[in-house]
Amino acid sequence: MIRYSLKRLLSLVLSLAIASVVIFAVIEVAPGDPASFMLGVNAQEDTLAALRAELGLDVSKAHRYLAWVTGMLSGDFGTSYTYRTPVAEMISDRLWVSLPLALFALALSTLIAFPAGIYAAARRGKAGDMAVMGATQLGVAIPNFWFAMMLVLIFAINLRWFGAGGFAGWDDGLWVGLHSLTLPAIALALPQAAILARVMRSALLDILGEDFMRTARAKGLSRRQALWRHGVRNAMIPVLTIIGLQFSFLLAGSIIIEQVFYLPGLGRLVFQAISSRDLIVVESVVMLLVFAVITVNFLVDLAYALVDPRLRSRT
Amino acid sequence: MRPNLKRSLVSGLALGATLLASQVWAKDDITVAMQLEPPHLDPTSAAAQAIDSVVYSNIFEGLTRFMGDGAIVPGLAESWEISEDGKTYTFKLHDGVTFHDGTTMDGEDVKFSLDRARGEDSANAQKALFAGIADVTVVDPLTVQVTLSEPNGNFLFNLAWGDAVIVAPESIENIKTAPVGTGAFKFSNWVQGDRIDLERNAEYWGAQPALAKATIKFISDPTAAFAAVMAEDVDVFSGFPAPENLPQFDADPRFQVLVGSTEGETILSTNNKQPPFDNVKVRQALAHAIDRQAIIDGAMFGYGTPIGTHFAPHNPAYVDLTGNSAHDPEKAKALLAEAGFPDGFETTLHLPPPSYARRGGEIIAAQLAAVGIKAEITNVEWAQWLETVFRGKNFGLTIVSHTEPMDIGIYARPEYYFQYDNKAFQDLMASLNETTDPAMRTEMLQKAQTVISEDYVNGYLFQLANLGVAKANVQGLWVNAPTAAIDLTGVSWAN
Numbered sequence: 001m002i003r004y005s006l007k008r009l010l011s012l013v014l015s016l017a018i019a020s021v022v023i024f025a026v027i028e029v030a031p032g033d034p035a036s037f038m039l040g041v042n043a044q045e046d047t048l049a050a051l052r053a054e055l056g057l058d059v060s061k062a063h064r065y066l067a068w069v070t071g072m073l074s075g076d077f078g079t080s081y082t083y084r085t086p087v088a089e090m091i092s093d094r095l096w097v098s099l100p101l102a103l104f105a106l107a108l109s110t111l112i113a114f115p116a117g118i119y120a121a122a123r124r125g126k127a128g129d130m131a132v133m134g135a136t137q138l139g140v141a142i143p144n145f146w147f148a149m150m151l152v153l154i155f156a157i158n159l160r161w162f163g164a165g166g167f168a169g170w171d172d173g174l175w176v177g178l179h180s181l182t183l184p185a186i187a188l189a190l191p192q193a194a195i196l197a198r199v200m201r202s203a204l205l206d207i208l209g210e211d212f213m214r215t216a217r218a219k220g221l222s223r224r225q226a227l228w229r230h231g232v233r234n235a236m237i238p239v240l241t242i243i244g245l246q247f248s249f250l251l252a253g254s255i256i257i258e259q260v261f262y263l264p265g266l267g268r269l270v271f272q273a274i275s276s277r278d279l280i281v282v283e284s285v286v287m288l289l290v291f292a293v294i295t296v297n298f299l300v301d302l303a304y305a306l307v308d309p310r311l312r313s314r315t
Numbered sequence: 316m317r318p319n320l321k322r323s324l325v326s327g328l329a330l331g332a333t334l335l336a337s338q339v340w341a342k343d344d345i346t347v348a349m350q351l352e353p354p355h356l357d358p359t360s361a362a363a364q365a366i367d368s369v370v371y372s373n374i375f376e377g378l379t380r381f382m383g384d385g386a387i388v389p390g391l392a393e394s395w396e397i398s399e400d401g402k403t404y405t406f407k408l409h410d411g412v413t414f415h416d417g418t419t420m421d422g423e424d425v426k427f428s429l430d431r432a433r434g435e436d437s438a439n440a441q442k443a444l445f446a447g448i449a450d451v452t453v454v455d456p457l458t459v460q461v462t463l464s465e466p467n468g469n470f471l472f473n474l475a476w477g478d479a480v481i482v483a484p485e486s487i488e489n490i491k492t493a494p495v496g497t498g499a500f501k502f503s504n505w506v507q508g509d510r511i512d513l514e515r516n517a518e519y520w521g522a523q524p525a526l527a528k529a530t531i532k533f534i535s536d537p538t539a540a541f542a543a544v545m546a547e548d549v550d551v552f553s554g555f556p557a558p559e560n561l562p563q564f565d566a567d568p569r570f571q572v573l574v575g576s577t578e579g580e581t582i583l584s585t586n587n588k589q590p591p592f593d594n595v596k597v598r599q600a601l602a603h604a605i606d607r608q609a610i611i612d613g614a615m616f617g618y619g620t621p622i623g624t625h626f627a628p629h630n631p632a633y634v635d636l637t638g639n640s641a642h643d644p645e646k647a648k649a650l651l652a653e654a655g656f657p658d659g660f661e662t663t664l665h666l667p668p669p670s671y672a673r674r675g676g677e678i679i680a681a682q683l684a685a686v687g688i689k690a691e692i693t694n695v696e697w698a699q700w701l702e703t704v705f706r707g708k709n710f711g712l713t714i715v716s717h718t719e720p721m722d723i724g725i726y727a728r729p730e731y732y733f734q735y736d737n738k739a740f741q742d743l744m745a746s747l748n749e750t751t752d753p754a755m756r757t758e759m760l761q762k763a764q765t766v767i768s769e770d771y772v773n774g775y776l777f778q779l780a781n782l783g784v785a786k787a788n789v790q791g792l793w794v795n796a797p798t799a800a801i802d803l804t805g806v807s808w809a810n
Contacts (some may be wrong), residue, residue, distance in 0.1 A: 030698075030699075031698070031699050031702045031703065032696065032697075032698025032699050032701065032702050033698070033701070033702060033706075034698075036698075036701045036702070036705075036706060037697060037698045037701055038354065038361050038362065038363070038440075039361065039362050039438070039440040040361075040362020040363070040440050040701075041362070041701075041705060041717075041719075042362065042440060042441050042442075042443060042719065043362065043440050043442075044442050044443065046435070046442075047437060047438055047439060047440070047442050050435075050436045050437065050438055051360075051438050054438065082354030082355065083354055083355055083491075083492075083507065084355050084491045084492065085492060085507075090507060093506075093507060093508075094508065149538060149542075152539075152542045152546070153542070156542060156545075156546040156548075157542060157545045157546050160546065163543075163546060163548045164539065164542035164543045164545070164546035164548050165534070165539050165542065165543060165548065166509065166510075166532060166534075166543075166548060167509060169506065259535065259536045259539065260536060260538065260539055261539065262509075262532070262533070262534045262535070262536065262539050262543070263508075263509075264506060264507065264508025264509040265508070268508055269508060272352065272508070275668075275696055275697065275698065276354060276698070277698040278354075
């Protein structure tokens with residue numbers, strides 16, 4: 001087990017190192033100079049040079065890469081070119097929006113998907129199953145930005161139950177903050193719920209054909225009891241894997257939803273930073289997301305090994 | 316029991332009515348939205364217009380200032396005297412002006428600000444505005460003498476720019492995130508990515524603003540902007556990004572639509588050094604191939620004023636030269652044939668992100684194709700545009716709005732990205748700079764407009780409109796945009 005963990009850890013470190021090189025290279029190669037973007041069309045050559053020196057852009061790329069990586073190792077993500085505030089601070093501010101939003105959306109999607117998936121599996125081939133499958137098909141097909149706009153049209157403009165966007169902050173209490181995240185969370189959650197419900201259903205259907213399910217029925221459990229006690233628990237393995245993947249996606253992939261609801265989250269930060277060539281912010285946020293995904297994968301690998309002894313002996 | 320109940324009911328109602336009335340009466344906060352978030356809040360070290368939109372006149376003030384109608388009036392300088400030779404300006408400053416941190420604003424701050432802007436390590440995006448200053452002397456705390464190396468008829472105008480506001484050495488270090496100015500509003504809070512909060516400056520030297528609090532929100536997506544106004548999440552949207560939605564707001568009694576002018580001459584910028592555009596016949600053909608009104612209607616939904624030269628139509632010195640480049644495809648074809656391109660030619664068309672460029676570009680490409688010019692469209696981001704087109708001069712055509720006020724002088728800079736090199740024009744601009752007599756200046760400006768129009772330097776399309784939406788009872792907003800600003804000092808709620 002220890003050898004297995006060490007191997008996984010080594011691959012984690014290697015992945016991060018490779019990712020940092022790739023991220024830096026790809027982002028630095030994009031045309032556009034941060035200084036000239038900031039100073040615009042009337043900037044004089046000496047002014048540009050002064051600003052480049054101030055931003056630390058006058059040294060070689062290799063030098064900047066090393067400074068960036070060693071800075072990150074000591075927890076210093078550098079200072080944003082345009083905002084002139086520490087990148088770490090900006091990221092943590094934005095995480096206070098993106099993380100709760102991702103968790104909120106994940107909770108909603110799970111709450112919708114579990115009952116729907118179980119219900120559909122229990123009524124396999126009947127009208128209820130058809131209805132759930134049809135609805136999830138629709139949920140997977142609808143683009144979430146369009147769905148988001150429909151939500152705004154109905155609940156913000158016509159019914160006026162919610163604001164059309166923006167984030168109220170957590171200072172006025174949990175309820176106020178959650179209220180302003182409700183529409184974006186629903187917009188993010190429904191397509192995810194549709195996927196999750198389908199996975200839940202098919203995982204359950206696989207389980208229902210297993211020998212131990214027949215045994216459970218044979219020892220006198222009703223269909224429903226067998227489904228809940230033995231079926232759902234065993235179906236959780238693929239479902240949890242999907243949930244893990246969805247969480248990474250929700251954290252990093254809500255750029256469009258953040259645009260539609262003008263939420264100050266991580267996605268919008270990256271979007272703004274790319275167009276203003278605030279390279280250090282883009283690099284650091286992307287690196288952080290890579291770190292999050294790789295770490296989650298590492299933990300999942302470890303969890304697999306705990307669950308499945310064959311994995312331990314094989315390596 | 317019953318009379319009691321009645322009395323409490325009545326008093327309750329009365330209380331409610333008073334509360335309601337006082338609430339209506341006391342409405343002194345406002346939420347204003349704009350599309351782009353400023354990168355930071357120092358107007359003296361960046362070109363981003365979003366910075367000026369937030370801080371100009373609200374937080375920071377200069378010696379002179381723009382009014383909503385474009386007039387230049389005294390700001391922190393109460394009055395000034397100009398010497399006979401036009402080289403020395405003696406400014407008398409307002410007494411009793413303090414910065415938001417309590418320190419006094421005096422001649423030393425003026426000297427500090429001007430010297431900082433023109434200094435060697437200056438990061439000022441408009442450093443050229445200060446290039447003519449030879450010396451700044453503090454005569455006494457309320458008197459500052461500025462000496463120019465040459466007379467400059469534009470000097471008071473230059474000082475009104477957001478890039479020339481007065482800042483204090485005491486607070487300069489954190490100006491980007493915690494700006495300290497002399498304006499009627501103090502900076503209070505910035506939730507990055509979301510909003511900036513301003514509050515009334517009780518110590519303000521001038522008239523107190525009607526608003527006690529203002530929130531400026533940043534909503535970049537046009538659809539989200541529409542939703543935010545419709546849901547009444549914001550009271551004002553300055554620079555509304557979706558002109559196609561304006562008729563709907565106009566028809567809704569809850570809102571008013573503000574259509575004004577900007578300093579933005581939107582042009583089909585042409586690389587005058589790149590063949591075949593070095594041939595004036597080709598540029599003239601280009602000009603006649605373009606149907607301005609179709610572009611204004613198609614790209615801007617009718618908002619925008621046609622221009623025939625690089626000058627703002629609302630300026631008294633403007634000459635209407637649109638006739639020089641009337642839409643005439645047959646003439647364009649004839650001119651192309653004359654220039655040796657009977658079958659047209661191929662070129663590139665770089666389009667930056669604003670909708671005037673992206674939508675307008677598609678229309679222009681189609682109009683050019685009709686006379687045989689095949690323009691290959693490349694969509695670029697601003698950073699890319701600056702690198703390739705503006706600095707690299709590696710382009711054939713591009714569409715851009717030149718938003719700086721009074722910027723016809725760029726045609727006197729042969730190294731400027733469209734590379735127009737005309738000695739006569741450069742001499743004209745040089746003598747304009749030295750002329751202070753208003754009548755003569757007007758005459759020279761009109762001559763300048765005619766020269767570039769008849770040289771077909773660029774394709775002149777339209778003056779960008781300033782589009783805003785506000786709740787019907789908001790008053791005192793700028794309709795025009797002589798400079799980028801959301802000046803809140805005169806804004807209030809009508810009862």
